[in-house]
Structures are given as structure tokens and as C-alpha cells.
Amino acid sequence: EADIYQTPRYLVIGTGKKITLECSQTMGHDKMYWYQQDPGMELHLIHYSYGVNSTEKGDLSSESTVSRIRTEHFPLTLESARPSHTSQYLCASRTSGNEQFFGPGTRLTVL
Amino acid sequence: GQQLNQSPQSMFIQEGEDVSMNCTSSSIFNTWLWYKQDPGEGPVLLIALYKAGELTSNGRLTAQFGITRKDSFLNISASIPSDVGIYFCAGQLDGSARQLTFGSGTQLTVLP
Numbered sequence: 273e274a275d276i277y278q279t280p281r282y283l284v285i286g287t288g289k290k291i292t293l294e295c296s297q298t299m300g301h302d303k304m305y306w307y308q309q310d311p312g313m314e315l316h317l318i319h320y321s322y323g324v325n326s327t328e329k330g331d332l333s334s335e336s337t338v339s340r341i342r343t344e345h346f347p348l349t350l351e352s353a354r355p356s357h358t359s360q361y362l363c364a365s366r367t368s369g370n371e372q373f374f375g376p377g378t379r380l381t382v383l
Numbered sequence: 384g385q386q387l388n389q390s391p392q393s394m395f396i397q398e399g400e401d402v403s404m405n406c407t408s409s410s411i412f413n414t415w416l417w418y419k420q421d422p423g424e425g426p427v428l429l430i431a432l433y434k435a436g437e438l439t440s441n442g443r444l445t446a447q448f449g450i451t452r453k454d455s456f457l458n459i460s461a462s463i464p465s466d467v468g469i470y471f472c473a474g475q476l477d478g479s480a481r482q483l484t485f486g487s488g489t490q491l492t493v494l495p
Contacts, residue, residue, distance in 0.1 A: 312488075314485060314486070370413075371416065371431050379423065
């Protein structure tokens with residue numbers, strides 16, 4: 273059983289707002305990831321982290337930023353949300369054995 | 384870069400039927416993972432495979448790590464309505480953080 277949490281689960285905001293999507297895991301995993309996924313579509317990696325103070329951009333260009341100050345937390349921030357940011361955002365963490373576990377996701381709608 | 388081809392894209396089957404889906408890669412992988420995703424939720428890990436030729440079961444699900452290390456198969460036996468969802472394969476080349484590659488998913492619909 274994976275203990276990885278995301279809040280909020282659903283968020284509807286107006287254009288131009290700054291938002292932070294929270295992700296936390298209690299398994300002590302060093303490797304964490306953020307994916308963007310439109311309904312029924314494939315997963316696109318937007319950020320990842322090897323550990324504390326380590327972050328990298330993923331394959332899909334994103335205007336979001338991430339931080340990794342603590343092992344448990346990997347928040348994602350959008351400084352100025354736009355309708356094109358409407359999507360589902362999935363956080364994941366990985367064991368040393370390459371098993372990757374996902375959180376429940378945040379469904380973001382920008383009006 | 385690495386690419387995963389997952390097929391079929393979608394399947395409509397009758398309850399009780401067996402299902403098979405597969406993924407093929409342009410590169411060899413050291414790990415294959417299979418996930419199921421329900422609408423509005425995150426993917427849930429079903430089976431992890433670590434060795435070429437490995438055959439692993441999880442209830443009615445069986446997955447195999449291809450001998451060539453470039454493919455993997457997932458079979459679901461005696462499908463039930465709750466099997467509905469999107470199934471994703473994923474491959475890992477090595478231990479580096481970035482190298483998990485996902486397939487595009489198979490949408491499974493089980494008809495009563």
C-alpha cells in the first residue's frame with residue numbers, strides 16, 4: 273500500500289491566480305515526480321526530483337515550478353494560472369526497486 | 384528517445400471473457416510495470432516485473448516480461464465489470480530517476 277497524498281483533489285480558479293498543488297509521501301522515497309494528464313490520455317512528465325534540493329524539468333515543457341526542501345514534500349506551483357493549465361496533475365514517488373506509486377491526483381480547472 | 388507502443392488502444396469485451404494487451408519498446412528495459420487507472424484517480428500499480436521471461440500473477444491478472452526485454456504482456460482472466468478502466472504499461476531502463484517510460488494506455492470496457 274502506497275502512502276502518497278495530494279491536495280486539493282479538485283480546484284477551480286480564475287485566470288491569473290497563483291496556486292500550489294501539494295504532494296506528500298510518508299515512505300521516505302528519494303525520487304518523486306509530477307505528471308500532467310488530460311482525461312483518458314497518456315502521462316507527461318513535467319518535473320522530477322532525485323532528493324532534497326534536487327529538481328529537474330521533465331519531457332513536457334511546463335510553466336510550473338517545483339521545490340524539494342523536505343524528502344516528504346514535493347509541491348508544484350503555478351505563478352499565474354491560465355485556461356491552458358486545465359488538466360489533471362499526478363504526483364508519484366518511487367522505491368529503490370523501481371516501483372512507482374501515484375497519488376490520487378489534483379483535477380485543476382482554470383476559468 | 385525510448386518509445387513504448389501499447390496495444391490495443393481500446394477494447395470492448397463481454398463479462399467473463401479473457402483480455403490480453405501488450406507493450407513493445409524500441410529499447411530494452413530492466414523493469415516493466417503495469418498500472419490500472421480509474422476515471423479521476425491516479426494509476427494503481429498492479430504488477431512489477433524485473434527479469435526477462437518472468438511471469439507474475441496478481442489474482443486474475445498475469446503479466447510477463449518478454450524474453451527480448453523489449454515487450455511485456457498483461458492478461459486478465461474472466462473479466463468483471465470492475466475491470467473497466469485504462470491500463471498503462473511502463474518501462475524502466477536503469478536506476479536513473481527519469482527513465483520510466485509510459486505507454487499510451489488501453490481503455491478497457493466490460494459489457495454485462
